[in-house]
Structures are given as structure tokens and as C-alpha cells.
Amino acid sequence: MAITAADVSKLRKSTGAGMMDCKKALTEAEGDFDKAVEIIRKKGQAIANKRADREATEGVVLAxxxxxxxxxxxxxxxxxxxxxxxxxxxxxxxxxxxxAALAADAADLDAVKALDMNGQTVQDLVTEQTGVIGEKLDLSHFDKVSAEKVVAYIHPGNKLATLVGFNQADFDEQVGKDVAMQAAAMAPVALDENSVPADVKEKELEIGKEMARNEGKPEAMLEKIAMGRLNKFFKESTLMNQAFVKDNKVSIKQYLDNSNKGLAAVDFKRFTLNA
Structure with a gap:
């Protein structure tokens, strides 16, 4: 049967595939639209398998x-x-x-991949787009923060994003944005000293002791010196204890409390493609 331009346009709109690919699929399917969609999808799967060994290191981070x-x-x-x-x-x-992930309140990456979008799973759509675009695509990371109020920040270029949760719902939007941008710029390893994993603390203490020992400090002083260096690590590397980049005379903890009494960050997530 004859394949019309309208048929090709409809298939192209439905699948995002190229015009010639759509025309070939419709011809192969003898005009059967659903079969043509399946052919396009199978083509996407074939290309995805072919490119499975390629490195997908570029992309976007969105929050x-x-x-x-x-x-x-x-x-x-x-x-x-x-x-x-x-x-x-x-x-x-x-x-x-x-x-779709936000609307479904998805719990993890597997849940996102299994979500239904227009009759297909997200994973199938990603595979299909591999065929359309001709590059390996990979939905590789998922983070979620729940709190009284959550603020998202995406750094220009879509390579870095943060989510910060707060213990209060009513405060100045700029304050939340400032802290989300702080997390993006200063790459804290944890929320506060209590959130730093025990093995990281132990490693920092050991490093502090070894540095002091190499500097010729007495063995009896090593523990105290290492603790001092650990506290410096907390100040530099935990979000609530970091100096506020817009005013380094106050920590993020002080900045939040000064903005709204008792206001504090309770969770954060940060991801960058540039690391």
C-alpha cells in the first residue's frame, strides 16, 4: 500500500525517529502503524545493544x-x-x-526506569532514543530528598545540580537558593560532623596523627593535634559548618539561624558530571 506523508509525519511525531527511518518502517510494516512503531523500537534496541560498550560520560544532571x-x-x-x-x-x-519521576514520587532508580510514559516504560523510551539519536544513552543516577521544604539548584550547563532539604517550610526563597548554590560550589562531603561516616573520621584522624608525627610533634600530643585537624576538616567539608561563600564571617549554620530562628538544613544531595 502507498505510504503517505501524513503517515510518515504521524510516526515521526510518535517515535522521534528520522523521516527516512519512519518511511522504511511503514513500508516494512505494510502501512500498519503499530507494527511500524515496533520496528522503530526494535531498531532502537539493536542500536542500543551495538553501542553497549561505548562510554556515556556526557549528559545532563537535572533536579x-x-x-x-x-x-x-x-x-x-x-x-x-x-x-x-x-x-x-x-x-x-x-x-x-x-x-514523571516526581509525579509518581519514585523511590529509586529502578522505579523510575519502570515508570509508564505514554504506554512505554522509561527504560524502553531511553532505549528507543538511543536508536533515534544514534548514541548510547543511560539513565544512571537518582537522588531524592524529602523535608519540610526542599530547594533545587541546577548550575548553568546542566552538568551539576543540588537538592537541599530544610526543617522549616516558611523562609526567604533566596536563603534556600544560597545554600543550594553553596552545596554546588563547595562540594561538602556531608551535612554536618554527625553525618560524616565513621571510616572517614578515622581516616582523617590517622592522617592528622601521621602529619603531626612527621612534623616531629611528641607522641603524647598526636591525638589532640589530630582532633584539631579533624575539626578543621568538619569546618571545611561539611555543609552546615562551612563558611558562607557570600559572607565568610558566618557559617551556613549561623546564616540559616540568623535568617530564620532555628532554620537548618537536614539533608542534601549533590551530583556533578565534571568530577
């Missing part, structure tokens, strides 16, 4: 909060080249996955 601002979700959709990562349709595709 967004729910309408009530009590939940924030972050996803990473990888591709092979920065050229594709900067493409508007690619960013839109990643954003549609993020929106």
Missing part, C-alpha cells in the same frame, strides 16, 4: 521539586557527546523523565 516543595528529585541521563547533551530535545526528554 526539581514537587508543587508543595516537600520532595525533590534529581536524575542523570548520560549520552556520549556534549553536542547531544546540549540539544534542546535531549534536555526536554530528560526533563520529561524527571517530571
Amino acid at each position: 526539581k521539586v514537587s508543587a508543595d516543595a516537600k520532595t525533590g528529585i534529581m536524575i542523570v541521563l548520560n549520552c556520549e557527546t556534549d553536542f547531544v547533551a546540549k540539544n534542546e530535545s535531549y534536555v526536554d526528554f530528560a526533563t520529561s523523565i524527571l517530571d
Whole structure:
């Protein structure tokens, strides 16, 4: 049967595949639209398998909060080249996955991949887009923060994003943005000293002792010196104890409390493709 331009246009709109690919699929399917969609999808799967050994190290990191601002979700959709990562349709595709994850209140990465979007799972759509774009795509990372209020920040370029949860819901939006940007810029390893994993503390203490020993300090003083250096580590590397980048005379903890009595960050997530 004859394949019309309208048929090709409809298939292209439905799948995002190229015009010639759509025409070939419709011809192979003898005009059967659903069969043609299946052919396009199978082609996507074939290309995905063919490119499975390729490195998908570029991509986008996106974060967004729910309408009530009590939940924030972050996803990473990888591709092979920065050229594709900067493409508007690619960013839109990643954003549609993020929106679906947020709407479903997804719990983890597997849950996001299994979500239904327009009759297909997210994973199937990612595979399909591999065929359309011609690069390996990988939905590789998921983070979630729930709190009285969550603030999201995406650094220009979509390579770095943060989510910060707070213990109060009513405070100046700029304050939340300042702390989310602080987490992006200063890359804290934990929320506060209590959130630093025990093995990290032990490692820092051991390093502090060894440094003091190499400096010729008495053995009896090593523990005290190492503790001092550990406290310096907390100040430099934990979000609540870091000096506020806009005013280094106060810590983030002090900045928040000065902004709203008792206001504190209770959780944060940070991801960058540039590490």
C-alpha cells in the first residue's frame, strides 16, 4: 500500500525517529502503524545493544521539586557527546523523565526506569532514543530528598545540580537558593560532623596523627593535634559548618539561624558530571 506523508509525519511525531527511518518502517510494516512503531523500537534496541560498550560520560544532571516543595528529585541521563547533551530535545526528554519521576514520587532508580510514559516504560523510551539519536544513552543516577521544604539548584550547563532539604517550610526563597548554590560550589562531603561516616573520621584522624608525627610533634600530643585537624576538616567539608561563600564571617549554620530562628538544613544531595 502507498505510504503517505501524513503517515510518515504521524510516526515521526510518535517515535522521534528520522523521516527516512519512519518511511522504511511503514513500508516494512505494510502501512500498519503499530507494527511500524515496533520496528522503530526494535531498531532502537539493536542500536542500543551495538553501542553497549561505548562510554556515556556526557549528559545532563537535572533536579526539581514537587508543587508543595516537600520532595525533590534529581536524575542523570548520560549520552556520549556534549553536542547531544546540549540539544534542546535531549534536555526536554530528560526533563520529561524527571517530571514523571516526581509525579509518581519514585523511590529509586529502578522505579523510575519502570515508570509508564505514554504506554512505554522509561527504560524502553531511553532505549528507543538511543536508536533515534544514534548514541548510547543511560539513565544512571537518582537522588531524592524529602523535608519540610526542599530547594533545587541546577548550575548553568546542566552538568551539576543540588537538592537541599530544610526543617522549616516558611523562609526567604533566596536563603534556600544560597545554600543550594553553596552545596554546588563547595562540594561538602556531608551535612554536618554527625553525618560524616565513621571510616572517614578515622581516616582523617590517622592522617592528622601521621602529619603531626612527621612534623616531629611528641607522641603524647598526636591525638589532640589530630582532633584539631579533624575539626578543621568538619569546618571545611561539611555543609552546615562551612563558611558562607557570600559572607565568610558566618557559617551556613549561623546564616540559616540568623535568617530564620532555628532554620537548618537536614539533608542534601549533590551530583556533578565534571568530577
